[in-house]
Amino acid sequence: MMNDTSVLDIQGLSGGYSLNRPVLHDISLQVQPGEMVGLIGLNGAGKSTTMKHILGLMNPQKGDIRVKGKKREEDSAAYHGALAFVPESPLLYEEMTVREHLEFTARAYDVSQKDYEERAKKLAQIFRMEDKIDTLSTHLSKGMRQKVMIMCAFVARPSLYIIDEPFLGLDPLGIRSLLDFMVELKQGGSSILLSSHILSTIENYCDRFIVLHQGKVIAQGSLQEIAQQAGQPGVPLEQLFYSLVQGRD
Template identity: 75%
Template sequence: MQNPVLEIEALSGGYNLKRPVLHDVGIKVMPGEMVGLIGLNGAGKSTTMKHILGLMNPEKGEIRVDGTTRARDLEQYQGALAFVPESPLLYEEMTVREHLEFTARAYGVERSDYEVRAAELSALFRMEDKMDSLSIHLSKGMKQKVMIMCAFVARPKLYIIDEPFLGLDPLGIRSLLDFMMKLRSEGASILLSSHILSTIEHYCDRFVILHHGRVITQGTLKEIAMAAGMQGQPLEQIFYSLVQDGRS
């Protein structure tokens, strides 16, 4: 039996010990699985991701990536994941190519592998003529593409992706989704947060719905539809019904 690539157990935490944002959150992502993390603004999605990334320390609970915690083996833990943030964060005086090379070196990617991946990604996201441009001269959508390309050049076991569609044009969104499906078919695991439910409904294997910092339901679309008594309804309608009912 396969072990989860990401396993979150009874996670509680936030910005204030007296008022935690997250309450006993439990999430698993298996090898080759794409899981959609959805919720209203303030539900705890970004806080959950910050805990996974090690930017916040849990008040309670444990997070394991690739079978280990940050405390037990920091290098293995961090080397097994890559993050695509909601807002692009780049070095203004570095080119697109330099960003990719820097990321590849940080993850120990072989030069030959890097060159193949960089060529594939630049073509996929139509950034071939921007590879030697400084990031300060790029549009917001192009900066987002660079962040995505950096994450994908590394090929870790787990991708944490937060609202990746913001700023992307329709072709960019389609390219990103197609490439995520390719990575998933190769065994990569993806935890994806997005408000565009009508899109991710067709791509994610399972969904986790956060509300007021708690997991109110999780499972396949069919499973959460049955749990909500809304068989055959789209994800968007099920989600609205659950959060408007005030379940927590």
């Protein structure tokens, strides 16, 4: 059923790299305003493929994807303008500085100069990048490059963030800064779909979880709801996840 208030609404999505062998099988999920949802699964479960479909990098073989009620083919500009993506591996322009990346992103999302300056300053402080703001990205470590990708996504304020394994390459302080900032974004009304293998880290931050296994949703809901589905109330997310996926191969 389509939910009019959902920021992201996926109904009956099947898709993959070839018509004969879909990777995703009849996936339905929603992300509501101001909600952080954890997308969890083993390697090859279909997390990245799901994200590629949301981003419009792959076309559904069956089913619908709506962002703020719009399908991509109905209004591509509104659809893409409503979301920002943080990929697992940092993709930056080598001959651009950190500041230039932030300015470029702000322009792409029509962020006002005043908002851009406030946000860029705050992000540089949060992620401890103030002394690197005019450094070319080619001279940054992998962890710093990851921070730039995150800062670029957050300098815009779209309705929906799609974030794929953001903790790789970040030090413990960087992880904490990112989690705290995502909570702040959420409180400001933004929605986040977050893929991560570090279940103990996201357990206390996500409102709900979607467990993908072999391209199917095998459980979804709050930690308590998933614990009930697994028949293991009061158990940590990591343990619930293992119980759900073991024996299903």
